[in-house]
Each structure stands twice: as C-alpha cells, then as structure tokens.
Amino acid sequence: MVAGVVWVVDTSSIVEVRRSVENTKKPHVFEKLTELVSQGRLVFPRQVLGELARVADPVGPDQQYLWAKRNQATACQNDPSLEAVKEVLAVVPRVLDPDKDTGAEEADPYVLAKTQDLRRDGTDARVVTEEKNDTPRKMSLRTAAGLLGIPSVPLRAFLEFEGIL
Known part of the structure; x- marks a missing residue:
C-alpha cells in the first residue's frame, strides 16, 4: 500500500x-x-451508483449495490463539475457509448473527471476499472485513462496492492 493513493472506482470493478x-x-x-x-x-x-441501481434487482439487490449505496455519502463527495466532464470529453469523446439510448448518464467520463480533479490538486489518484476492450465506436475506460495520463488497474491488482487479498 502506498499512503496517499486515492482510488476512483468504476462500476465495472464494483460489479467484479x-x-x-x-x-x-x-x-x-x-x-x-x-x-x-x-x-x-x-x-x-x-453516476457509478446510478449505473449500479439501474441493474439492481429491486426485490433483492446484490451486495455490490448495497455496499455502494451505504457508502455513497462519503464516497460521492465532491463530484466533478460539468466543465471538468466536458474537458475530458474534448480529449476522449469515444469513452461514451454511442449505442446507449437510455438517456441515463454514463459514469466513465465522471470517473475520469473526478480523477483528473484529484490529480490537479496534487493527489496520487488512480482509476480502478475492468474495462479494457476497445471497439471501433467505443473506447474503454482504461484506454481513455491512459490517453489522459491517468494510471488504471483492474480490481484484483487494486485489492492485492492494498493488501485486501
């Protein structure tokens, strides 16, 4: 574990x-x-909690959603501004999925903007995501993070790094 590292976790890693x-x-x-x-x-x-909520079973929500919901008040403080999200999308617009038509906000640009905000403030912030496959129409979160100069790791590496597993 490195003291001071702040991890910005994506929906995919919470589900993982x-x-x-x-x-x-x-x-x-x-x-x-x-x-x-x-x-x-x-x-x-x-927006990560929103993505988890959209797939949660309302009768018996899974542990991942319940954990995120319990921790939202602390974990979701200082959400990035719309301006910060626009800055991210100006560089990596394909991080948004053009095939999604739900109208719900995708978390990826917010994960990146939150990480960038932390890094601008001098924090060693890194992304935790399982997204690694790019398609001709959609860029993975891991690729977008790399293009923005943001380190990213999958859940397993994060858990091992932090001494959790």
Whole structure:
C-alpha cells in the first residue's frame, strides 16, 4: 500500500467483486473497501451508483449495490463539475457509448473527471476499472485513462496492492 493513493472506482470493478472474490471473502473485502472510503482513499462519482441501481434487482439487490449505496455519502463527495466532464470529453469523446439510448448518464467520463480533479490538486489518484476492450465506436475506460495520463488497474491488482487479498 502506498499512503496517499486515492482510488476512483468504476462500476465495472464494483460489479467484479461478485465474480472474482470468493463468497467467504466478500464480507472482509467489503469491510476493507468501507475502511478505504472512510479514509477518503476510495471514491466514486454518483453516476457509478446510478449505473449500479439501474441493474439492481429491486426485490433483492446484490451486495455490490448495497455496499455502494451505504457508502455513497462519503464516497460521492465532491463530484466533478460539468466543465471538468466536458474537458475530458474534448480529449476522449469515444469513452461514451454511442449505442446507449437510455438517456441515463454514463459514469466513465465522471470517473475520469473526478480523477483528473484529484490529480490537479496534487493527489496520487488512480482509476480502478475492468474495462479494457476497445471497439471501433467505443473506447474503454482504461484506454481513455491512459490517453489522459491517468494510471488504471483492474480490481484484483487494486485489492492485492492494498493488501485486501
């Protein structure tokens, strides 16, 4: 663990907990993630919670959504401004999915803008995302982060780096 690193987590990595963490270890992982949120070292924009909410089962929401909802007040502080999001989209417009027609805000440009805001303030901010596949029409979050000079890692590497797994 490097003191001072702030992680901006994407929807894909919160969902990845369900797939890549053994059931017996999930309570420990969520406890440690909550500690990082409390320390101000794990954050996400409110659009991440929105994406999780859109796919959550209203009758029995999954652990990932419940964790994000419980931590939203602390993790979603200081959302990036619309101007910061526009700056990101001026450089990496293809981070938005042109095939989505839901009208709901996509989290990716907000994740990038939040990370850039933190980095401008001198914080060692990095992105946690599972998105790595580019298509002719849509750029992955990992590629967009790289083009903006933002380090990014997948969930597993983040969990190992922080000593959680």
